[in-house]
Amino acid sequence: MSHSLNDSKPIFMQIKDRIEDQIVNDQLKVHEQIPSTTQLVTFYKINHLTVAKGINLLVDAGVIYKKRGVGMFVAEGAKEMLIEQRKKGFVDQYMLPMLQEAEKLGISEDELNKLMKQMKGRGEQ
Secondary structure, X not given: OOOOOOOOOOHHHHHHHHHHHHHHOOOOOOOOEOOOHHHHHHHHOOOXXXXXXXXXXXXXXXXXXXXXXXXXXXXXXXXXXXXXXXXXXXXXXXXXXXXXXXXXXXXXXXHHHHHHHHHHHHHOO
C-alpha cells in the first residue's frame, strides 16, 4: 500500500478505492481480514473518522462485513461485484467518449481495432 494520498478526490474515497484495489488484485481474499481502522489511521496519518467513513461505504455496499470485536473481512463475491462495477464504469468513462470521438473523426471500427491492438502492444514492452 502506498503512503501517499492526493487531492484528486476526498481522502475517505481514496481509502475505499485502495481497499477495493487490494480485493480486485487478490491482495485481500474472501473472508480475509482487512487492515484495521487504527492501522490505516497510523499508516496514512489521517483522522479516524475519515477512515471510518471510507470503510463504512464498503460495508454498506456489501464489499466487507464486520465481525463484532474482531474486525472487518472481505465479503463473499466482493471481487466479482467490484469487477462488474468497474467494467460498467470503464464503458461509461472511457469507451463511450472514445467511440463518440472516433465517430466524429470518421475512424472506422477496423481502424479502431487496429489502433487498440497497436496500443496494447506498446503496453506489453
